[in-house]
Amino acid sequence: MPNTEYLKIPRERVGAVIGKQGITKEEIENATKTSIEIDSETGSVSISPREDAEDPLAVWKARYIVKAVGRGFNPEIALKLTDDEVLLEIINLPDYVGKSKKAILRQKGRIIGKDGRTRDIITDMTGVDISIYGKTVAIIGDMEHIHLAKEAVEMILDGSRHKSVYAFLEKKSREMKIREFHKMAKDENKLL
Template identity: 85%
Template sequence: MPNTEYLKIPRERVGVVIGKQGIVKEEIENATKTNIEIDSETGSIAISPREDTEDPLSVWKTRYIVKAIGRGFNPEIALKLTSDDLILEIINLPDYVGKSKKAVLRQKGRIIGKDGRTRDIITDMTGVNVSVYGKTVAMIGDMERIHIAKEAVEMILKGARHKSVYAFLEMKSRELKIKEFHSIAKEENKLL
C-alpha cells in the first residue's frame, strides 16, 4: 500500500497503543486520520492514511505517536506529537555506555534519579517530557527545548555530577524565559 509506514514496538507496549476496548488506537486514528493495523503477537504495526486525510504528514506523525508509546510514554503525552511544533527524540543508551546491561542500568538510574527527581527536574526546567524505558531515553518537546534536555542527559551519561547538570538546566531555563519575554514584548509592541 502506498504511503504505508511500518514499525515495531515492544510487545508489552502493544496493549497501551490499543487501549481499553481499542479506545487509544481509535483516538490516535481519529486525531491523525490514519488507519493502524497491529499484530499483537509480534508488536508489528502498519500505518496508512485514510481517504479523508489532508495532512501529508499524518502517517509520519502517527508513526511517532506510536513509537513514543512504545518508548514508555502514556498516550496522552504521545498525542501531543500531532502538533507540528513538537518532536520525538530518542537516545539509545548503548551508543553512550556500551552493551553492558549493568552500565545501561546504572545510567538509567542516574537519569531518573532518586524517586524520579532528576527526570522531573529535566522536565520542569525544559518543558520536555522524558521517558526512560528499556535501553532508551525518549523526549517529547519543541526543538530548542529538546536540544537542552538532550544536552543535560548527555552530561549525565558522560559522568557529570547532578549538581552541575541542575546548574546547567537552571541557566538554560533562565535564558528561555528571557527569550520568551522578549518575543512577547516584541509582539505587544507590534500591536501598539
C-alpha cells in the same frame, strides 16, 4: 499500499497502543486520520492514510505517536505529537555506554535520580516530557526544549555530577525565559 509506514514496538507495549477496547488506537487514528494495523504477537505496526486525511504528514505523525507509546509514554502525552511544533527525540543508551546491561541500568538510574528527582528537575526546567524505557530515553517537546533536555541527559551520561547538570539547566532555563519574554514584548509592540 503507498505512503504506508511500518514500525515495530516492544510486544509488552502493544496493549498500551491499542488501549481498553481499542480506544487508544482509535484516538490515534481519529487524531491523525490514519488506519493502524497491529500484530500483537510480533509488535509489528502498519499505518496508512485514510481517504479523508488532509495533512500530508498524517502517517508520519501517527508513526511517531505509536513509537512514543512504544517507548513508554502514556497515550495522552504521545498525542501531543499531532502538533507540528512538538517532536520526539530518542536517545539510545547503548550508543553512549555500550551494551553492558549493568552500565545501562546504572545510567538509567542516574537519569531518573533518587525518587525520580533528576528526571523531574529536567522535565520541570525544560518543559518536556521524558520516558526512560528499555535501553532508551525518549523526550517529547518543542525543538529548543528537547535540545536542552537532551544536553542535560548527555551530561549525565558523560559522567557529570547532578549538581553541575542542575546548575546548567538553571542557567539555560533563565536564558530561555529571557528570550521568550523579549519575543513576547517584540510581538506585542508589533500589535501596537
